[in-house]
Amino acid sequence: MQPATGSSGDDNQKFAIILHDFRKNRFAYALVLPTILFMLAVHLWPMLQGIWMSLLKLNQFTLNQYLKAPFVGMHNYTELLFNTSNPVRQGMQYALRNTAIYTVVVTIAVMACGLGTAMLMNRAFPGRAIARTALLLPWVVPSYVVGILWGFMWQKEGIINYVLVDVLHLLDDKPFWLIGSNTLWAIIIPTVWRSWPFLMIVFLAGLQTISDELYEAAEIDGANKFRQFMSITLPLLKPIIAVQLLFQIIYNVYSYNIVAMMFGNGSGYPGEWGDLVMTAMTRQTFGYWAFGSGSAASFMLMLIMFVIVGIWYRVFRSELNT
Amino acid sequence: MSKQQSRFILNGSLTTFTWIIVLFTIFPIFYMVFASLHSNEDILRGITSFKLVDPKWENYRDMWINIDFFNFFKNSLIICTVTMLLASSFAVMAGYALAKYRFFGSKTLEMGIISTQMIPGIMFLLPIYLMFLGLKEVLGIPMINTYWGMILVYTAFYTPMSIWIMRSFFVAIPNDLEESALIDGCTRFQAFVKVILPLSVPGMIATCIYIFLTAWDELLFAWVLTTSPDVQTIPVGIRLFVGQYQNRYDLLMSAATVVTIPVIITFFLTQKYFIRGMTAGAVKG
Numbered sequence: 001m002q003p004a005t006g007s008s009g010d011d012n013q014k015f016a017i018i019l020h021d022f023r024k025n026r027f028a029y030a031l032v033l034p035t036i037l038f039m040l041a042v043h044l045w046p047m048l049q050g051i052w053m054s055l056l057k058l059n060q061f062t063l064n065q066y067l068k069a070p071f072v073g074m075h076n077y078t079e080l081l082f083n084t085s086n087p088v089r090q091g092m093q094y095a096l097r098n099t100a101i102y103t104v105v106v107t108i109a110v111m112a113c114g115l116g117t118a119m120l121m122n123r124a125f126p127g128r129a130i131a132r133t134a135l136l137l138p139w140v141v142p143s144y145v146v147g148i149l150w151g152f153m154w155q156k157e158g159i160i161n162y163v164l165v166d167v168l169h170l171l172d173d174k175p176f177w178l179i180g181s182n183t184l185w186a187i188i189i190p191t192v193w194r195s196w197p198f199l200m201i202v203f204l205a206g207l208q209t210i211s212d213e214l215y216e217a218a219e220i221d222g223a224n225k226f227r228q229f230m231s232i233t234l235p236l237l238k239p240i241i242a243v244q245l246l247f248q249i250i251y252n253v254y255s256y257n258i259v260a261m262m263f264g265n266g267s268g269y270p271g272e273w274g275d276l277v278m279t280a281m282t283r284q285t286f287g288y289w290a291f292g293s294g295s296a297a298s299f300m301l302m303l304i305m306f307v308i309v310g311i312w313y314r315v316f317r318s319e320l321n322t
Numbered sequence: 323m324s325k326q327q328s329r330f331i332l333n334g335s336l337t338t339f340t341w342i343i344v345l346f347t348i349f350p351i352f353y354m355v356f357a358s359l360h361s362n363e364d365i366l367r368g369i370t371s372f373k374l375v376d377p378k379w380e381n382y383r384d385m386w387i388n389i390d391f392f393n394f395f396k397n398s399l400i401i402c403t404v405t406m407l408l409a410s411s412f413a414v415m416a417g418y419a420l421a422k423y424r425f426f427g428s429k430t431l432e433m434g435i436i437s438t439q440m441i442p443g444i445m446f447l448l449p450i451y452l453m454f455l456g457l458k459e460v461l462g463i464p465m466i467n468t469y470w471g472m473i474l475v476y477t478a479f480y481t482p483m484s485i486w487i488m489r490s491f492f493v494a495i496p497n498d499l500e501e502s503a504l505i506d507g508c509t510r511f512q513a514f515v516k517v518i519l520p521l522s523v524p525g526m527i528a529t530c531i532y533i534f535l536t537a538w539d540e541l542l543f544a545w546v547l548t549t550s551p552d553v554q555t556i557p558v559g560i561r562l563f564v565g566q567y568q569n570r571y572d573l574l575m576s577a578a579t580v581v582t583i584p585v586i587i588t589f590f591l592t593q594k595y596f597i598r599g600m601t602a603g604a605v606k607g
Binding site for chain 1: 333336337339340341343344347348350351353354357366367368369412415416418419420422423425426428431434435438439440441442443444445446447448449450452453474475477478479481482485510511514535538539541542545546557560561564571574575578581582585586589590593597
């Protein structure tokens with residue numbers, strides 16, 4: 001194709017470049033085509049449909065003919081933001097508060113425990129290989145089992161109260177862990193327990209890429225262990241920390257299984273202190289058939305996540321290019 | 323005390339500390355197995371009435387009867403295996419193309435793949451639920467309560483992360499290998515199949531295990547998109563059981579043990595590949 005002159009010529013030229021690129025990379029296009037089609041069908045299309053649904057009045061009466069559901073514009077959004085008697089709105093403020101505390105505490109604890117144990121495991125000691133494999137076991141346990149198991153251990157007469165009260169005498173009487181403000185700890189601790197082994201493995205792999213010579217040189221310069229950690233270990237691990245931080249935030253904000261299993265069959269309510277955004281939204285949306293409000297709520301949750309990711313990107317941009 | 327002595331003591335105490343952490347960490351798993359071998363009366367009375375003698379193996383038989391475990395196990399196995407095969411094939415193809423080619427739209431595709439991970443699952447759940455209802459209504463294709471419906475959803479959700487793992491694996495394979503195959507007269511397709519694929523088997527194993535473990539663990543979509551025991555998976559079955567028999571901890575703990583042990587065994591057999599594949603993806607980001 002001959003590129004013509006003028007403004008349409010630029011388009012022609014662009015088209016010619018794309019065509020050339022297509023001929024050259026035919027094989028690559030063939031390889032990604034199934035994935036692209038699949039992602040358009042099961043990611044992009046449902047997402048657009050979800051945004052469209054958030055503008056409709058979708059409930060048990062209009063659900064069967066959802067293509068003909070009445071258009072209500074921003075009504076679902078204003079309802080969620082301002083109408084306190086909306087079922088999906090109810091409890092959402094607790095869920096948001098709990099999810100914020102849960103995400104911050106779990107993410108920090110998981111990163112700190114992961115890095116700490118990785119540094120302990122980075123030394124040579126007897127049984128190191130066995131210890132490393134054993135530490136990974138909690139991470140292999142399915143998360144719904146984690147919910148059942150810890151729900152059982154947190155019982156009033158359960159093992160945790162037995163150890164805290166009868167063995168160690170740390171508390172005077174046995175507290176309820178699955179009711180009241182303790183509930184948040186009852187879901188934070190199992191999540192940390194299950195998540196940090198993976199961080200340990202990732203940090204261990206990162207630590208092993210740092211050459212010993214750096215530490216030896218620092219030792220000669222008279223830097224103590226803490227100084228070495230701050231000036232060598234942390235800066236060199238920063239790219240790994242950045243990526244894992246993002247994954248942890250995403251994973252924890254969308255956490256569902258542990259709470260759903262720990263508090264009975266899930267149609268029950270884990271209490272103001274146990275409800276997370278995902279459990280609250282699922283229960284309220286499907287419980288009240290409030291699909292319009294539910295879609296609006298999930299779209300707003302997605303916007304919140306995009307803001308978090310945007311902040312993350314601004315903070316760690318320089319680390320990601322290396 | 324000499325310097326050598328103090329170093330010896332420090333090393334010893336660090337090792338002891340490490341082992342204490344290890345024991346504390348794996349204790350809940352042992353406790354689960356331990357509790358599963360006691361009668362419910364003993365469990366409800368508390369740990370002081372636990373005894374090692376006279377293990378109640380019949381819990382495992384009773385659990386099988388109460389939960390109809392074989393059925394849920396079969397469903398999980400079929401859905402997770404087919405998902406694993408489909409998603410890993412997509413991941414191998416797309417991961418290779420993204421690792422070795424720069425083509426029009428490849429950057430956009432990479433960004434699209436990562437950004438799927440930031441979208442809440444429930445954002446897809448509601449539309450897919452309605453889409454499945456609509457397909458049944460308009461075209462007469464049943465999607466809710468079918469294996470294919472679940473497999474389609476899981477394959478779509480685990481493909482992006484799997485592409486990412488495979489891509490970091492292919493990036494690590496040097497380009498020279500392919501180039502010499504091309505000089506020897508292979509087409510790009512032949513070079514891919516004969517040279518690159520055999521080298522990427524460890525990465526494929528890691529990806530397959532990742533997909534299988536994640537699908538084995540999925541609860542939310544299975545809970546909403548299946549209502550018939552004919553297709554419900556293990557997590558849904560156990561969740562229904564928890565709702566029906568809140569306080570049968572003996573059966574609950576034996577069910578939890580039965581689903582955990584196979585996963586742990588699989589992990590032990592394959593951990594060499596798995597740890598390598600997961601850390602390669604995670605460290606490079």
